[in-house]
Amino acid sequence: MLLLSSLFCALAGYVSAFSAETSSLTDLYPPLWKESPGTLSDYTVKDGVYTIDPWLYTERMGMYKILITFTAQYFERFAPNNEANILWGLPVQHGWQHKTGRLADPTNMTKCGWESGNPMxxxxxxxxxxxxxxxxxxxxxxxxxxxxxxVSSNQVKLxxxxxxxxxxxxxxxxxxxxxxDAMTKWTTLFQQIKEPSKSLDDLLKYLWDAHVxxxxxxxNIxxxxxxxxxxxxxxxxESFSIAVDYVAAVLFETTLKNTNKFQKALPPRLLKPDDYPLHIKDFTDSQNRVLFLLNLLRKIHNGSGHTFLSLFRNLMKFKTLRKMANTLMELII
Known part of the structure; x- marks a missing residue:
């Protein structure tokens, strides 16, 4: 029970303790969303082939923006203004990586990604x-x-x-x-998105299967x-990567508002050697707490030989238990 309680505490950080609602959904969009390409025609095109440079932040973000735009019609039945589009988790996460310096050259051998060099x-x-x-x-x-x-599969190259x-x-x-395997799962997700009979929970399962x-x-590469x-x-x-498997098991709703709440509890900058969770002065209490709990989850996961994840996944196969887990996370918050 102690291990399960610790896991729920760690997962609680992914929902985050923020109750204030943002008046405009556009305020929740990731950095440089407006400046990023919104259609394939915004990229370089020659002989009907679109060429994209995914090693530039705005061009990679533009690929997400196109996905969000083209799938909007399928998510209107869940919420207006495309807010319930479960693909929002991908660009919002990418925006957090850019904003916090987690896309820059960590070797410092180049200026790639740094404000003093080429920030894109x-x-x-x-x-x-x-x-x-x-x-x-x-x-x-x-x-x-x-x-x-x-577009056809031979019309886009990177x-x-x-x-x-x-x-x-x-x-x-x-x-x-x-x-x-991963490609099949992503293709299946988009095929299912077009099916009007699918519930949000159904689509979340396809999404998280593809993500994992x-x-x-x-x-490992x-x-x-x-x-x-x-x-x-x-x-x-490592903690973040491991936590994804657990968040996937509870079918976390990666909508625009939910993902933004989650992001607020993540580290707002790269961690330094002397940063110790619960004692980082320029982090909020929530950010300190979530970092501590994610690291705890990593230790529990690795210490159990990954059997804890198998147990948790089996429990979360039951919709009632998934709801209970989410309710418990809200109560912990």
Whole structure:
């Protein structure tokens, strides 16, 4: 019971303790949302082929913006103004990474991503930026495969990073051949989004299955990039990655408002070597608490040999228990 209570405390941070409502949904949009491309025609096009540079923040954000725009019609039945679109979690998370300096070159060998150099650049040396690449590209290509974006699979290509090009995929065909399971899950999600009979819970299950499959297929590829960060930030990266599996099990609603509440409880900057959870002076109480609980969840998870996750997943298969878990999280908050 102590372990389960600790897990619920950690998950509570993902909902966050903020009750004030923002008057305008546009205030919740990620940084530079307005400046990011909103249609494929905003990108470079030649002979009917659109070329996108996903190593520039606004161009990667534009891919999310296109997904949000093209799927808006399917989420109107859940809430007005596209607020209930469960794809919002992806761009809002990407915006947090950019705002907190988690896309910049952690080796300091280049000015990529830093305000003093090229702030729109996403470093290929960055753990956050590399994992986010696949949580951007695979959903986008999944939407292409599902026919949501109304272009053929050979009409979109991506530019490679300046190094380690073989670690990435750049087209629907290459991403499907390299990451077949994750691609199938993203394509299935977009096919299901178009089905009017599907509930929000149904769609959340498809979304989280695809999200977890993507991290499962890619996180080990970039494990060494965590060495470029402080031990505190590296621990947080691992904790964050592990927590996704638990958040997925409770089918957290990645709507615009929910995701923004979650973001407020996350570290607002890169962690320094002398940052100790519960004692970081420029963090809010919530941010300190959530960081502490996420690190605790990591220790419980690793200490159990990952059996704790299996137990939790089995429990969360029951809708009643998922509701109880969410209610408990709200009560803890």
């Amino acid at each position: 650049c996403i470093s290929v040396e960055n753990w956050w930026g590399c994992l986010n690449y696949f949580l951007n590209v695979l959903p986008f290509f999944g939407a292409v495969e599902a026919g949501v974006l109304e 530019l490679p990073p300046p190094k380690d090009q073989m670690l990435f995929c750049y087209s629907v065909a290459t991403c499907r051949s390299t990451f077949p 499959a993507t991290l499962g297929a890619t996180r 970039f494990e060494k990039r965590r060495l470029y960060f402080s031990q505190s930030e590296s621990d947080f990266e």
